[in-house]
Each structure stands twice: as structure tokens, then as C-alpha cells.
Amino acid sequence: MTTAAGTSAPVSAPRTPAPTPGKGRRRAWATRAPLLPALVFLIVVTQLPFVATLVISLFDWNSLNPDKRAFNGLGNYASVFTDAALRDSVVTTVLLTAGVVIATVVLGLALALLLDRTFFGRGMVRTLLITPFLLVPVSAALLWKHALYNPEYGLFNGALSWIGDLFGDTSPGQPDWIADMPLLAVIAALVWQWTPFMMLILLAGLQSRPAEVVEAARLDGASAWQTFRHLTLPHLRRYLELGVLLGAVHIVQNFDAVFTLTAGGLGTANLPYTIYQTFYQAHEYGLASAAGVVVVIGTIIIATFALRVVSSLFSEEANRA
Amino acid sequence: MTATTVPTSSPVVPRPARRAKRRSAALGLLAWAAGLAFCLPALWMLLTSLHAESDAATNPPSVFAPLTLDGYRAFFGADTGVTPWPPLLNSLGASFFSTLLVLLLALPAAYALSIRRVRKWTDVLFFFLSTKMLPVVAGLLPVYLFAKNAGMLDNIWLLVLLYTSMNLPIAVWMLQSFLADVPVSVIEAAQVDGARLPTVLARVIAPMAAPGIAATALICFIFSWNELLFARVLTGVVAQTAPVFLTGFVTSQGLFLAQLCAASVVVSLPVLAAGYAAQDKLVQGLSLGAVK
Numbered sequence: 001m002t003t004a005a006g007t008s009a010p011v012s013a014p015r016t017p018a019p020t021p022g023k024g025r026r027r028a029w030a031t032r033a034p035l036l037p038a039l040v041f042l043i044v045v046t047q048l049p050f051v052a053t054l055v056i057s058l059f060d061w062n063s064l065n066p067d068k069r070a071f072n073g074l075g076n077y078a079s080v081f082t083d084a085a086l087r088d089s090v091v092t093t094v095l096l097t098a099g100v101v102i103a104t105v106v107l108g109l110a111l112a113l114l115l116d117r118t119f120f121g122r123g124m125v126r127t128l129l130i131t132p133f134l135l136v137p138v139s140a141a142l143l144w145k146h147a148l149y150n151p152e153y154g155l156f157n158g159a160l161s162w163i164g165d166l167f168g169d170t171s172p173g174q175p176d177w178i179a180d181m182p183l184l185a186v187i188a189a190l191v192w193q194w195t196p197f198m199m200l201i202l203l204a205g206l207q208s209r210p211a212e213v214v215e216a217a218r219l220d221g222a223s224a225w226q227t228f229r230h231l232t233l234p235h236l237r238r239y240l241e242l243g244v245l246l247g248a249v250h251i252v253q254n255f256d257a258v259f260t261l262t263a264g265g266l267g268t269a270n271l272p273y274t275i276y277q278t279f280y281q282a283h284e285y286g287l288a289s290a291a292g293v294v295v296v297i298g299t300i301i302i303a304t305f306a307l308r309v310v311s312s313l314f315s316e317e318a319n320r321a
Numbered sequence: 322m323t324a325t326t327v328p329t330s331s332p333v334v335p336r337p338a339r340r341a342k343r344r345s346a347a348l349g350l351l352a353w354a355a356g357l358a359f360c361l362p363a364l365w366m367l368l369t370s371l372h373a374e375s376d377a378a379t380n381p382p383s384v385f386a387p388l389t390l391d392g393y394r395a396f397f398g399a400d401t402g403v404t405p406w407p408p409l410l411n412s413l414g415a416s417f418f419s420t421l422l423v424l425l426l427a428l429p430a431a432y433a434l435s436i437r438r439v440r441k442w443t444d445v446l447f448f449f450l451s452t453k454m455l456p457v458v459a460g461l462l463p464v465y466l467f468a469k470n471a472g473m474l475d476n477i478w479l480l481v482l483l484y485t486s487m488n489l490p491i492a493v494w495m496l497q498s499f500l501a502d503v504p505v506s507v508i509e510a511a512q513v514d515g516a517r518l519p520t521v522l523a524r525v526i527a528p529m530a531a532p533g534i535a536a537t538a539l540i541c542f543i544f545s546w547n548e549l550l551f552a553r554v555l556t557g558v559v560a561q562t563a564p565v566f567l568t569g570f571v572t573s574q575g576l577f578l579a580q581l582c583a584a585s586v587v588v589s590l591p592v593l594a595a596g597y598a599a600q601d602k603l604v605q606g607l608s609l610g611a612v613k
Contacts, residue, residue, distance in 0.1 A: 031439050034429030038489060039445075041426055045486035046452045049460030049467075056462060111355055119349030127597060128356035131363045134596035136547050138564040139585035142571065143366045146581055150378075153578070155365055158382035165381065192362065200604040242608055253456045255550045260568060272550070275458045280554060285462060292459035303454035307447060310609060314443070 050296070057289035064283045076290035086291060088267065089274040092183065096258075096270055097251045099187045100194060101244055107191065108198025108243065109236075115199070116206040133196035141260035144189040149261075151176040182266035190257050194250075198243045205239030206232070238313050245306030252299060271295050370582035377579035392583035405584065408566035413591075415477050415552075415562060416545035419484035423492045423541045424534070426485070431496035436508065436526065446497060450609060453490040457550055468555055475557040483551050488541040494609040495540070495602075499533025500526065536602030539595040546592055563588045 060072035080086050115126060132140065148155045157174045164172030178185045209232060217227050255272045262268040264277060271291060279288035368384070369377050370393065376386030398404035430449075434442045464483065465474075473479045503526055511525045527534070552562040561569075567588055571581060596603065 028440070031433060031437050033433075035433040035439060035445065038426040038430035038449075038493060042449065042452050042486060042489055045482060046455060046460060049463040050455060052463035052466075053459050111352075114348060114352040114355060117345065117348060117352075119345065119352060121353065125352050125356035127600070128360040130596065130600065130603070131360050131593070134543075134589070134593045135363060136564060136567075136585070136589045136592055138547075138549055138567045139366075139589045142567060142581060142585055143362060146571070146576060146578060147366060147369055148362055153378040153380045153382075155362070155382060158380045162381040192359070195359070197607060201608055204604045204608070246608065249454050253458070255458075256564075259549070259553075272456065272458045276461075276550065276554070279462050279465075289462055292456070292462070295456045296459045299454055299456050303451065306454065307450065310450065311443075311447065314446075 053289045053292050056285055057293050059286045061286040062282075062284050072286060076286045077294070079287055080290050080294055083287075085269070086274060089269045089271050090294075092268060093252060093270040093272075095183060096187060096190075096254070096268075097248055099183075100190045100251045101247045103187070103191045104194045104198045104247060105240065105244060107195045109202050109240075111195065111199040112202035112206055115203055129199060130196040132193050133200075135193070137193065137256040138260055140193050141189060141257045144185075144192075145178065145261050149177040149185060151179075178262060179266065182262050182268045186257055186261050186268050189261060190251065190254065193257075194247060198247060201243040201246075202236060202239055205236045209235045238309060241309040242306070242313065245302060245309055248302050249299060249306060252295070252302065366582045366585055369579055370586045372579050374577050374579050377577075377582070392577075392579035393587070395577065395580045396583045396587060405563070405566055405587070408561045408563045409588075411477055411556075411560055412546055412563040415480040415484060415560075416542045418478075419481045419488065419545050420538050420541045422481065422485045423488045424538060427489055427492035427496050427537070428534075430493050431500050432522070432526075434493070434497045435500040436503070436505075446494065449490040449493045452486075453609075457487075461550070461554060464551075465554055474555060475560045477556075477560040479555055480545075480548075480552060480560065480562070483555075484541075484545040484548060487548070487551075488544055491544075491606060491609060492537050492541055495537045495606050496530075496534065498605065499530045499537070502533070503529045533602065536599045536606060539599040540603065540606040543592050543595050 057076055058072060058074070059069055060075065061069045111129060115122065115129070135143070146154070151157055151174055154177070156177060160172045160174065164170070175181075214227060214231060217231055222230070252270075253272055254270065255276065258264055258268055258270055258273045259276075264270075264273045269277070272295070275288050275291045275295070278284045278291060282288075371388045371390070372383070372386050373389050373391055376383045377392075395401075396405060433439050434446055439445065468474045468476070468479050507529070508521060508525060511521050516524065547564065548562075549564045549568070552560075552565045553568070556562065556565060567584060570584055599606070
């Protein structure tokens, strides 16, 4: 953030004339005024509730037992880290996020490289590819749960029996996908939904690569792999980081897929789902709030990196302007 | 790319050129295969939604079964009388009004951050972004308690406010980058001609940034339409939104696969339309304006 502030002075100079000292203050407020409604709105609607969450997290408060509400200090935080279910959901969150992000980056990069070439119907393929990302998340989760994963008539097992039939195997394996591999099932559905997002960002990165440099490398006799390894990949680094971090911030918060596919069962409850359950079903307000604060701290760690990446991309852009 | 570069390096190398061409065609086919594979589940959903219930849930799948609109008829309440219109209209209302409010708040802010730059404008921008990174669950309980005490549970306007706060940072970022693309010289020329600020905004800046503003609006609309957690916790019967209705759909009706697929198609349709329309600006919006 400080680096961003550092670049702001030279960049904004050509846009705004230097404030004259006399009427400077009134001018400054006139410039600032259009910004205020949005700022005030955001502070009230997002920051205040979080402060309230911080306060609630210090209380022992179950809404079914309102009389027993009492100050509990950091007790709830101790519970968050000792409670087996909550600890498990921390592990689940990490596995889920890491699994989805790694898989989507690899797949997204492969697809972006394929699409960064001219071929017949490229626009159409791009449209096909982004479709998973444009389905309403709940629809997508229901689709995977009932139309694809269902052990009796889902498409996956249907395809297995069809292929089995083809090879004369009358009773091919019919796994119960969600029951047999719950976390993997959630990850697969999310990878399907989020790969287009990574692809779009990486494709933008590929297309912002200066064509002359690539051309020059080719003329100098660099192989495709050398060009990729020494030119494309370094250029894509920022975009990869951006994709990873924005993806991570979204996947950490995922609720829809976990809620719909497994309802948090079979060891797939991630932190957002567990928090939802802790306060919505168990009515443990203090505990849920403490867990919420823990999620925020985790997200801040990711977000700090994300902000730095966005900031560096952004100041590059500003310097060019 | 390879095909175009070969002639420049040397005009008489037919064999590598042909090989490059064949490789390029193979990669094009691979891209098509990948595109179809990724779209397959969505196409399967569409196909299943057009099958009769008896043909929908079969193993092996009956791909070529006759098409029918029965699933859609059932979803719209032909048999049960339970129509999905109230939730669909709630989603439409919440998404529309929050998008409107987002634009009303974000446009002036973006103006102050791009054209008439406030000091430390990058810091302000990053403050906006940082609120987006705050997990929703962390503020959910206080919002719930507030709504309960204020009698605002199951109220569409509460969702409007929350969706606005959810999308405002993205909108400010996007609009900031779109407005910054308006050339200063054009704005100055208008000012030299004697145009005052409101005129400049309405006649110069708005038309030039119109595609960006439209894309921002579409993206905010999509995110509001998709949202589940707030809607699930804060609405009940009256203000129920389409995603919440969908999750309850399976349990209340039992599982009718064709009908479920029809429901998913109907609920996704507005987002698909908006998303395809905003395709080009989608990346910029999703990466918060950091990638162009």
C-alpha cells in the first residue's frame, strides 16, 4: 500500500492542477465530496458489523440461553483452536482452497495457451469455456450433485456403464462419487466452475505480452519451450499471482458448493459453512464470531499479498498512462 | 502465430511450414475438444431439462429421447401450483436496485478517483478493495442481529443494501479504470468551449465510458443474482431469492431431475445472457480493473 502511495504523486500531477494555497482547503473538499457517499456507505455496512463481530467474539453467548451471556475474554478463540470440528474445518478449508486453486491455475494456463492462437471458431470456444463460470453457483452445484454425481442415474456412472457396454462389461464399477470421495467431489465441481476465471485472467496476460519481443526471440532461434520458459512465464508471473490470490480469496469464502453438494457432511465442512452452522443452527454466537475473526485474519494474510500484486500491476499501468 | 512468422524468416522452407500448419490445426482441434468438454455438463443440464422425467433419470443416459417442455411447465407450477415467480422477481428486484444504488454511489467516487483526482487516490482505491476481501461470514451475525431487532428480516431492501456493499468496491475499481481511459484532452477541450462540470459529465464522459459503465452494471447484477449466503440467512418466505428457492426446491418437491435441470436453466439464464454480453469486460471486472 505504501508503494502505491509513493507512485500516486507523480501520476496524479498532470490530471489535477496544483492546489493554490489560499482557497486550497475548500477546493480539496469539493474534490473529495463525490467520494464520500461511497466511503461512508462502505464503512457503515462492512466495517461496523466486523467490529461488532470482534466484540461478540469475546462473549460466551448462546442465543438459546440468553441469560447466561457473559464476558469470556479470549475463551472462544481457545475453543476455536481446540474444538475438533472447528480445527477440522480449518484443515478442510486449506485443502479445498489449495486443491481448487492449484488445479484451476494449471488447467487455466493450458486453456489460455490453447486460446492464445488463431484457429477456426476461437470466439465460440471461448464462449463455451466461460459457460461454467456463468452458471449460478447453486445451479452448478445442484447440477453436479444430481445430474452428474448421482450413483444411479448420474451422467458419470451412465457414461461408465455405456463404455462398459461397449466393451462387453455388463456391470462396470458404479462409484457413489460424493460418498466415496466427498472432498474431491466438491473440489472437482469448483475446479470446473473456476477454471474459466483463471483462463480469462491468464489469457489477458498472454495477450498483453509484447509481440515484438516474442518475435525477436523466435528470429533468434529460440524454441517454443524456451520462449515459454524465459519470456512468457516471467511475463505471466504477475497474472498468475493475481489469479491465485483472487481465486484464493473467493474459494476460502465458498459456501454454495459445500452447502449444496454435501451440506458440510463427510468431512467437507469448511470454515464459512461451519461458522454458518455454529450460529444459525447451534446458536453459539460468541464461538461463531471468534471463528469468523480467525477467517478474517487468514484472509488478511492472503489479501495482503493480493493487494501487493494488484498494486504492482496497477502502478505499472499508471506509470504507462 | 507460427503460420504467419514462417514466411518472414525464409520463403523456401515448405516442410517445417506444413508441419507447423498441421500442428496448429491439431491444437485448434484440441481447443475445441476442451471447450466442448467444459461445456458438456451445462449442455447436459439443458438436454436433461428438455426430457420427460422418465427419460431424464436413466442409466445409461437416454441422449436421444424425445424433447418436451414438461420440465419447464412443472417448474412454473403447472402441477403443483407452486410458482417460482415470487423468488425470481425478488432476485430481479434485489439485483436491479442494488446495481442502481451501486452506480449512484460508485460513479461520483470513480470520478473523484480518476478524472479529478483526490490526493492519495491510490490509497483510497485500495481501501475499497480491502473491504471486498473481508469474508462475508465475519459480518453476517451482527447484520442478522441488527435486522432481527430492526424488524428487517425477510426484507428485500436489506438484501439491496448488503449487495450494494458487496459490489461497491468492484464497481469503484472498474469505473475508475474505465473513466481514466477517457482522454484528458477531450475533457479539457469541452471545458475550453465553456462546458461546465455537469455538462462535461453527461455529454463527454458518460458517452465515452458507456460500455464500461454497462459492463460494471452487468457484473454487479450477476454477483447479486448469484448470492446465496446472505439471502439464505436473512430471508424467509416473503423475500426469498431464486438461489434460495433452488436449494429448497429439491427437498420440498422430491427429486425430479428434468424439473430440477429446467429450474437451474431458468435461474441461470439471466446471468448467462449478461455474462456473454459483458464477455470482453468481464476479465477486467473480475480482476478488479488490474488487468486490461
